[in-house]
Amino acid sequence: MCKECGCGETNGNTRLQFTVEGYTEELAKDVEKALFGLPGVLFVHIHAHDGETTVDYAPKKTKLMDILGVFQKRGLEAQL
Amino acid sequence: MEIKVIKNILGENDRFAAENMALFKDKNVFVVNFMGSPGAGKTSVLERTMEKLGSTLRMAVIEGDLFTSKDADRIDKYGVPVIQINTAGGCHLDANMVQKTAKDIDLDALDLLVIENVGNLVCPAEFALGEDARAVVLSVTEGDDKPMKYPLMFKESEIALINKIDLAPYCNFDRKSAKEDIEMLHPGIVVQEVSCTTGEGIDAWCDWLKAGVAKKKGQ
Ligand SMILES: Nc1nc2c(ncn2[C@@H]2O[C@H](COP(=O)(O)OP(=O)(O)OP(=O)(O)O)[C@@H](O)[C@H]2O)c(=O)[nH]1
Ligand SMILES: [Mg+2]
Ligand SMILES: [Zn+2]
Numbered sequence: 001m002c003k004e005c006g007c008g009e010t011n012g013n014t015r016l017q018f019t020v021e022g023y024t025e026e027l028a029k030d031v032e033k034a035l036f037g038l039p040g041v042l043f044v045h046i047h048a049h050d051g052e053t054t055v056d057y058a059p060k061k062t063k064l065m066d067i068l069g070v071f072q073k074r075g076l077e078a079q080l
Numbered sequence: 081m082e083i084k085v086i087k088n089i090l091g092e093n094d095r096f097a098a099e100n101m102a103l104f105k106d107k108n109v110f111v112v113n114f115m116g117s118p119g120a121g122k123t124s125v126l127e128r129t130m131e132k133l134g135s136t137l138r139m140a141v142i143e144g145d146l147f148t149s150k151d152a153d154r155i156d157k158y159g160v161p162v163i164q165i166n167t168a169g170g171c172h173l174d175a176n177m178v179q180k181t182a183k184d185i186d187l188d189a190l191d192l193l194v195i196e197n198v199g200n201l202v203c204p205a206e207f208a209l210g211e212d213a214r215a216v217v218l219s220v221t222e223g224d225d226k227p228m229k230y231p232l233m234f235k236e237s238e239i240a241l242i243n244k245i246d247l248a249p250y251c252n253f254d255r256k257s258a259k260e261d262i263e264m265l266h267p268g269i270v271v272q273e274v275s276c277t278t279g280e281g282i283d284a285w286c287d288w289l290k291a292g293v294a295k296k297k298g299q
Contacts, residue, residue: 037267042231 013042016055018080020071023048027074034070038062053078093207096175100182100210107187110296111195112289113209115233116217117226118199121243123151124276125217125285126194130158132286133192137293140185142195144173151196161185172203175210191293201230205237213237213292219244220253227261234262239270239288246275 028048035044040061045054071078104111116122140161143152146169155162165177197204216237221244227234240262259271274281
């Protein structure tokens, strides 16, 4: 269905993958929750043990600065 | 290149949606875009809603469906004005379809217009119709993992109804986890459990509709 109309395939979302240092299991959960709550964020996946972080978001709806702010606020640094 | 075409279509949809919104504002009609998977219970909730609110609110329904008028026939039995849009296979309603249809509705005689979208948990979320609010129906038979699998729908909706709650014990549906996921995806969203079979939660849903109507009228 969606292939026919093209909707959903090109919703303008971008996938970011980067490393974050200093995750604890709890911090990772907290970050995940905060990221999901942002407009246009449709997918978040965090490996707490090695810091690998994936975020699928719509730049039109949330600025990259706001994504990075989620880490900064918690004393974490995202290495883009 | 193909991406450009799609962007254009979306841009055009937003223009029609803005026109619809202006029309609905002018007429003080509270408009709800009612979405959810096939069989989630959208039409059933509308049936319960008409039973509760039929005499207190002036309501009309637009029914989006691929080919048939089965849902419109169900609404028609309640004496509520209903107009059918057939998308001829299209997986969602768009603002242009609604605009053409709205011309056939006496908006001056209405408080509430509910637009039942095509059964689909993905595409309708991407197309604004000019509505005041979006409501999504998720039923327990679909599974508690669906909000995280189809996040956009829940991010875009102001209220999520968890329907068929009477069946929750038989479906391994984790109510707490579903609610938490929906609230994580959309902080501030209203989550309401309902059952069209027992009537549970329907009053709360109707109160939400009444509040929307009152707000639109500036009361
Ligand atoms: N047990 C139970 N069954 C329900 C409930 N709500 C709806 N159903 C049944 O679920 C089936 C689908 O309901 P519909 O209202 O047609 O669903 P819909 O979302 O409008 O479906 P489409 O328009 O085809 O996308 C029907 O057989 C309903 O009787 C409920 O709360 N409990
Ligand atoms: Mg229906
Ligand atoms: Zn589609």
